Amino acid sequence: MTRVDAWTWSVRLFKTRSAAASACRGGHVKINGATAKPAQPVVPGDEVRVWAGGRERIVEVARLVSKRVGAPAAAECYVDRSPPPPPKELFAAVPVRDRGAGRPELTDPVQ
Incomplete structure (x- = not known):
């Protein structure tokens, strides 16, 4: 059995082990639907949900690793069941102001 913070770091879901442990504590x-502490063990077949980087990653543990491995080997250690990220069209575009137009006032039309 492997600790969840060490496993998520080993398969590159987090950049550092301390970031993985902080995410667990947070x-x-x-x-499997229950909040995990950093030392909680994972076994093959467990579903691990990670909220990081503004999106949720849902992975199923396929193989345990104790040391950090390269990206191709890390991809073999889990099955990614995450939903696809939302399309960029759903996000509001940043309003563009003409250069030299100055500070916006209340009477300026909204674009």
């Missing part, structure tokens, strides 16, 4: 990592 409630951003769930194992």
Whole structure:
């Protein structure tokens, strides 16, 4: 059995092990629907949900690793069941102001 913070770091879901442990303590990592503590063990077949980087990653543990591995080997250690990210068209575009137009006032039309 492997700790969840070490496993998520080993398969490159987090950049550092301390970031993985902080996410666990903050409630951003769930194992089979329950909030996980950093030392909670994971076994093959567990569903791990990670909220990081503004999106939720849902992975199923396929193989345990104890040391950090390269990206191709890390991809073999889990099955990614995450939903696709939302399209960029759903996000509002940043309003553009003409250069030299100065500070906006209340009477300026909204674009």
